[in-house]
Amino acid sequence: MKALGIVRKLDELGRVVVPKEVRDSQGWRHGQPLEMFMNDDSLVIRPYGxxxxxxxxxxxxxxxxxxxxxxxxxxxxxxxxxxxx
Known part of the structure; x- marks a missing residue:
């Protein structure tokens, strides 16, 4: 796993913003369905399907x-x- 050096805080509703640079590099656009996986103490997010x-x-x-x-x-x-x- 590659460290990006980016830190974000959860807001009061539990949301976190994925930085534009990450969205652009992954080709993620507004409305992109994403799936999440837990691995011990890590969260992995990838495009759904x-x-x-x-x-x-x-x-x-x-x-x-x-x-x-x-x-x-x-x-x-x-x-x-x-x-x-």
């Missing part, structure tokens, strides 16, 4: 790719390679 959704899209792209012409298969493979990064 992002990995699962990504795997579903990759599976669908692979199925579509097999039904296309060779040229189209190469194009779809480039998209798959990009998404897998």
């Amino acid at each position: 992002k990995e699962e959704e990504k795997q579903i899209v990759l599976e669908e792209l692979n199925q579509i790719k097999n039904e296309l012409s060779k040229e189209s298969q190469e194009t779809i493979q480039k998209v798959i390679d990009y998404v897998e990064k």
Whole structure:
């Protein structure tokens, strides 16, 4: 885990602001669903369902790719390679 050197206080309702720099670096936007996990004394926050959704899209792209012409298969493979990064 990487220390960011950022400290925030909980407000009276238990809210904490995620700094803009962190939101921007993670691609999080207003309304982004996030999920939280507890690990001993740590809290982990990540986009909700992002990995699962990504795997579903990759599976669908692979199925579509097999039904296309060779040229189209190469194009779809480039998209798959990009998404897998």
